[in-house]
Amino acid sequence: MFSFQPGLPLPLSSLRLLVPPLRLVSAALWQVVQRRDTMDYGLVEEFATTVLEMIPDLMSYREKVQLIMGLRAQLVLELCRSDCSADPETIQPHLSRMRTCIITHREKEIDTEVEASESNFLELVQTLLDDPIEREHFFQDVFPEEFGSSYDAALQTLMWEFLIRLEKLLPTPTFQQTVSWLRPAPSVLKECAHSVTQPQPLKTLLQHNRCHGHLFTNAPSSGADDRILSSLSHSLSERIEMDIDEARSQSQSLSTCASRKERDTLIEHDNVEKELGMSLDTVKKAVEMVDGRTEEWGENDYEERLRHDLAYDVLKVEIVDGEDMSSTSSMTADDVGWTCWTPEETKSLISIWSDEQILHKMEQSYRKKHVYSEISECLKELGIKKTTKQCHNKIKALKWRYRETLRNPSSRPCPFFSKLHNFLAAVPDMPESKETGKVSDGGVMSLDRDKGPSVAVELAPQREKMVSRKVKCKTLPGEQANEKKEDETFCIPQSDSKMKSPPQKHCRKQMVEDMSSTTSADNDTRTWTLEGTKALISVWSNKQVLQMMEQSYRKKHAYSEVSERLKVIGIKRTWKQCQSKMKHMKHSYRQALRNPSSSGRATCPFFSELHTFLANMPDMPDSKGTGKVSDGEVLSSDQDEGPSVELEHLHEKGASRKVKVKALPGEQTEERNGDESDGRMNIGRKQQVVEDVPDLELQPVVLLTQLDDNSLMTDILIVYLEILFRHVHLLFIVIMPIDFSAFTHFWNLGFQLLCLSARPPDAISDLMVVFLDEEINACCLCRVHLTKTLSSFSLIK
DNA sequence: TGTAATCTAATGAGCCTGGA
DNA sequence: TCCAGGCTCATTAGATTACA
Numbered sequence: 088m089f090s091f092q093p094g095l096p097l098p099l100s101s102l103r104l105l106v107p108p109l110r111l112v113s114a115a116l117w118q119v120v121q122r123r124d125t126m127d128y129g130l131v132e133e134f135a136t137t138v139l140e141m142i143p144d145l146m147s148y149r150e151k152v153q154l155i156m157g158l159r160a161q162l163v164l165e166l167c168r169s170d171c172s173a174d175p176e177t178i179q180p181h182l183s184r185m186r187t188c189i190i191t192h193r194e195k196e197i198d199t200e201v202e203a204s205e206s207n208f209l210e211l212v213q214t215l216l217d218d219p220i221e222r223e224h225f226f227q228d229v230f231p232e233e234f235g236s237s238y239d240a241a242l243q244t245l246m247w248e249f250l251i252r253l254e255k256l257l258p259t260p261t262f263q264q265t266v267s268w269l270r271p272a273p274s275v276l277k278e279c280a281h282s283v284t285q286p287q288p289l290k291t292l293l294q295h296n297r298c299h300g301h302l303f304t305n306a307p308s309s310g311a312d313d314r315i316l317s318s319l320s321h322s323l324s325e326r327i328e329m330d331i332d333e334a335r336s337q338s339q340s341l342s343t344c345a346s347r348k349e350r351d352t353l354i355e356h357d358n359v360e361k362e363l364g365m366s367l368d369t370v371k372k373a374v375e376m377v378d379g380r381t382e383e384w385g386e387n388d389y390e391e392r393l394r395h396d397l398a399y400d401v402l403k404v405e406i407v408d409g410e411d412m413s414s415t416s417s418m419t420a421d422d423v424g425w426t427c428w429t430p431e432e433t434k435s436l437i438s439i440w441s442d443e444q445i446l447h448k449m450e451q452s453y454r455k456k457h458v459y460s461e462i463s464e465c466l467k468e469l470g471i472k473k474t475t476k477q478c479h480n481k482i483k484a485l486k487w488r489y490r491e492t493l494r495n496p497s498s499r500p501c502p503f504f505s506k507l508h509n510f511l512a513a514v515p516d517m518p519e520s521k522e523t524g525k526v527s528d529g530g531v532m533s534l535d536r537d538k539g540p541s542v543a544v545e546l547a548p549q550r551e552k553m554v555s556r557k558v559k560c561k562t563l564p565g566e567q568a569n570e571k572k573e574d575e576t577f578c579i580p581q582s583d584s585k586m587k588s589p590p591q592k593h594c595r596k597q598m599v600e601d602m603s604s605t606t607s608a609d610n611d612t613r614t615w616t617l618e619g620t621k622a623l624i625s626v627w628s629n630k631q632v633l634q635m636m637e638q639s640y641r642k643k644h645a646y647s648e649v650s651e652r653l654k655v656i657g658i659k660r661t662w663k664q665c666q667s668k669m670k671h672m673k674h675s676y677r678q679a680l681r682n683p684s685s686s687g688r689a690t691c692p693f694f695s696e697l698h699t700f701l702a703n704m705p706d707m708p709d710s711k712g713t714g715k716v717s718d719g720e721v722l723s724s725d726q727d728e729g730p731s732v733e734l735e736h737l738h739e740k741g742a743s744r745k746v747k748v749k750a751l752p753g754e755q756t757e758e759r760n761g762d763e764s765d766g767r768m769n770i771g772r773k774q775q776v777v778e779d780v781p782d783l784e785l786q787p788v789v790l791l792t793q794l795d796d797n798s799l800m801t802d803i804l805i806v807y808l809e810i811l812f813r814h815v816h817l818l819f820i821v822i823m824p825i826d827f828s829a830f831t832h833f834w835n836l837g838f839q840l841l842c843l844s845a846r847p848p849d850a851i852s853d854l855m856v857v858f859l860d861e862e863i864n865a866c867c868l869c870r871v872h873l874t875k876t877l878s879s880f881s882l883i884k
Numbered sequence: 885t886g887t888a889a890t891c892t893a894a895t896g897a898g899c900c901t902g903g904a
Numbered sequence: 905t906c907c908a909g910g911c912t913c914a915t916t917a918g919a920t921t922a923c924a
Binding site: 455456479483486487490 | 906907908909910911
């Protein structure tokens with residue numbers, strides 16, 4: 088995959104024209120590992136670390152640690168081998184990095200084996216540095232055995248796995264996708280063409296391909312060939328008549344014109360192509376932002392560029408809320424003024440802050456500036472540029488919020504409460520809670536029983552906390568004890584702040600539940616949370632709702648229906664609120680349509696989701712190239728706009744998935760099946776009825792994998808599923824072991840989880856993953872382990 | 885229905901005070 | 905003098921309201 092034909096190497100300048108940059112770098116990294124260029128392992132490790140921080144689910148904790156530590160360890164040993172580099176000053180940064188890696192990727196429970204390995208390795212390195220004789224013995228006898236060919240083979244396997252998964256995650260877009268993603272702007276052509284201003288690399292590349300027999304003969308002449316000559320030959324009056332005729336023919340039928348048919352075929356093909364790319368829309372947007380950002384980097388700092396060009400630390404920030412945070416991301420710590428801490432950054436900060444060494448240093452000295460400075464440095468190593476002062480401020484704010492939550496549970500809940508609680512609870516200077524009771528080492532907070540059900544948080548000593556990281560939630564007498572793991576219980580993404588989570592008057596238990604995730608009802612009836620908005624979109628995009636909207640000019644009943652449907656899934660909003668929110672979103676969507684630039688899209692964070700059903704609405708503006716709507720049919724696809732969101736290609740998959748499309752009263756009835764679907768149904772005007780499909784296939788089932796903390800993957804999945812549920816009535820899925828929060832995330836969006844219906848969500852521990860559609864499997868970009876068979880699934884059902 | 889104005893919440897930064 | 909805690913202010917952005 089990464090190697091070219093021997094004897095016919097292309098120069099890098101030509102390769103750059105042919106191979107996507109990410110794949111090119113992947114290939115280079117692979118070669119480094121394959122050739123065992125140990126001294127370059129640092130760069131390889133940095134790349135892997137950055138990607139894995141962004142996409143934690145790409146590899147398991149063990150795999151991650153083994154890959155990253157494995158690379159770094161080889162580099163350290165290589166440095167130790169040489170007399171000139173075997174000094175603590177050179178080695179120490181590498182060891183610190185290994186430590187950071189372990190902390191960063193550490194999961195709920197500390198892996199003692201990993202910790203022991205690290206500790207032993209540190210000891211080994213220290214010995215090698217201190218004792219030259221021991222060092223000689225080690226490299227002569229031990230090293231070839233322990234760090235020889237089998238070590239390299241294991242490292243190569245891990246690296247290969249990593250690169251392959253990355254490759255699958257970000258498949259190279261097709262030409263059609265690229266066309267659809269390219270924003271029409273005057274500078275685009277100039278910028279794109281700039282990369283091929285030097286003719287030689289292009290010439291070399293073309294010659295190379297010619298040698299490999301990729302030259303194709305002229306394609307058969309299409310009808311469009313003569314169209315240009317034909318057009319040029321008409322007079323003005325004829326032209327006007329033709330335009331009128333064409334408009335008429337468009338509104339009546341697409342089938343009368345052969346050339347149009349042909350174009351539609353292309354459009355359909357284009358749509359099908361876009362289906363695959365659809366899920367990658369979010370990725371694509373982020374990549375665009377990254378691309379834009381690379382201009383800001385100087386040409387000389389290659390390593391820095393490499394890291395940022397490929398690192399998805401930028402992506403992870405930007406795609407969470409669909410906003411372009413690039414302006415702050417690219418600044419140096421010193422440049423930044425009023426900068427936001429993203430959830431990921433805050434998590435990293437907490438992760439470093441909660442490290443025993445850091446905590447110990449905090450405790451040791453009243454003067455803590457150097458500790459904040461160290462935290463700042465650690466963050467910098469993770470690619471998070473924050474000044475000492477900013478770290479200090481943030482820690483202060485987090486502590487303040489944590490204390491406030493302790494003192495007054497009815498106050499605004501503290502994000503990351505449980506994470507902070509894991510180590511702050513044991514800090515001696517924590518205040519006593521006014522309402523919830525005392526907090527002391529190893530003690531239990533007493534409850535304010537007058538406030539109704541409450542939660543007692545067991546405060547184990549800090550060391551124990553670091554290991555178990557569990558928060559015990561107790562209910563009042565008479566209620567069942569409930570134990571939840573901390574991350575499942577408290578942590579809500581801070582990014583949600585964008586969608587607001589205002590102060591709520593809850594009892595402690597309520598607070599815990601609210602913070603636990605997105606499952607619980609959206610109790611605040613005034614503001615729209617991220618999940619609430621997504622749920623609204625989900626309901627809005629429902630065929631019946633869209634139909635109600637279309638049927639009458641008076642839409643109150645439709646908004647009421649939306650309100651009711653939201654209520655069912657626990658989101659209480661009046662129809663007025665729904666109307667207002669929908670209006671607002673529609674407006675944002677329109678603006679984004681009119682202004683297809685990235686800034687325009689930034690005003691509409693749910694563009695992709697809205698585009699799936701709003702694009703076909705008759706009252707939508709005819710954006711530049713977005714597609715014209717006429718008589719309920721989309722006449723041209725959005726070739727110049729964002730990726731299409733239709734999934735008609737999925738219909739093609741199964742003949743059993745026969746979809747009958749019934750026209751509304753007065754409209755002509757037509758019948759389609761999946762194979763015939765041309766992908767241009769107007770959802771709002773037509774009623775789809777699925778017939779003759781077993782209940783099993785009618786029941787949508789969510790596909791979940793272990794993606795809970797991965798915003799990128801979750802976003803992709805959400806978009807994908809939302810589309811899927813509208814267009815495809817088949818079953819696949821799922822799941823487990825899975826983090827509760829991931830499950831609830833989808834639950835809150837109103838997705839039904841067939842296989843979970845019989846058991847409470849938190850009782851699910853080891854359910855199966857079944858895919859009924861291979862193509863979907865390919866689209867989902869998920870690691871799905873098919874460890875059981877279909878028969879297992881029927882058991883689950 | 886679209887849009888501008890206003891309201892509200894979240895959050896980083898900074899100021900003040902007391903303590904080591 | 906420095907730091908932490910407590911608190912306020914400024915900035916930002918989403919939600920809501922009012923009006924054309």
